[in-house]
Amino acid sequence: MSSQIVSLVVNGEPREFIARPGTTLLATLRDSLGLTSAKRGCSQGSCGTCTVLVDDRPVTACLVAVETVSGCSVRTLEGVAVGGDLDEVQSAFVDNFATQCGFCTAGMIMVAEALLDRDPDPSQEDVAEAISGNVCRCTGYQPIMIAILDAARRRRGESAEPGQPVEGTVAR
Numbered sequence: 001m002s003s004q005i006v007s008l009v010v011n012g013e014p015r016e017f018i019a020r021p022g023t024t025l026l027a028t029l030r031d032s033l034g035l036t037s038a039k040r041g042c043s044q045g046s047c048g049t050c051t052v053l054v055d056d057r058p059v060t061a062c063l064v065a066v067e068t069v070s071g072c073s074v075r076t077l078e079g080v081a082v083g084g085d086l087d088e089v090q091s092a093f094v095d096n097f098a099t100q101c102g103f104c105t106a107g108m109i110m111v112a113e114a115l116l117d118r119d120p121d122p123s124q125e126d127v128a129e130a131i132s133g134n135v136c137r138c139t140g141y142q143p144i145m146i147a148i149l150d151a152a153r154r155r156r157g158e159s160a161e162p163g164q165p166v167e168g169t170v171a172r
């Protein structure tokens with residue numbers, strides 16, 4: 001099959017390029033558009049490090065052929081900070097030491113963005129479910145859970161409470 005023109009709106013900016021059929025969204029973002037926040041982990045849809053938002057929904061970009069999302073809006077971690085300032089989720093990850101080694105962080109933040117956009121007051125269970133497709137190899141889900149719940153409070157305009165404990169264990 002021959003290459004085709006693909007149009008995306010990436011982080012609010014219209015982008016148009018030629019892609020061979022089957023080229024993944026992840027490869028396009030990283031290798032063609034130079035947006036490297038979404039990481040290559042498993043390339044099989046099981047680790048979540050490549051998660052970006054397509055039309056506001058989290059997708060594993062390693063499994064998506066870019067031509068199938070032509071015309072869609074794509075949001076990556078590069079589009080989260082506003083005017084160079086970290087948003088509430090990013091700030092909460094920093095303040096709660098949730099970045100750890102940082103490899104999974106972009107994917108974790110993108111699922112958190114999608115969760116808080118649709119539910120400003122999620123429960124611990126909601127957060128656990130939202131990140132259930134994202135592997136943290138540091139085995140440190142507790143700080144990530146705390147950070148996302150803290151980000152929700154910040155977005156609601158409540159005072160930040162870094163380090164507030166979370167009950168139970170988050171399994172993937």
Ligand code: FES
Nearest residue numbers: 041042043048062
């Ligand atoms: S790299 Fe896409 S899910 Fe692992």
Ligand code: FES
Nearest residue numbers: 100101102136137
């Ligand atoms: S912070 Fe290291 S893999 Fe999650």
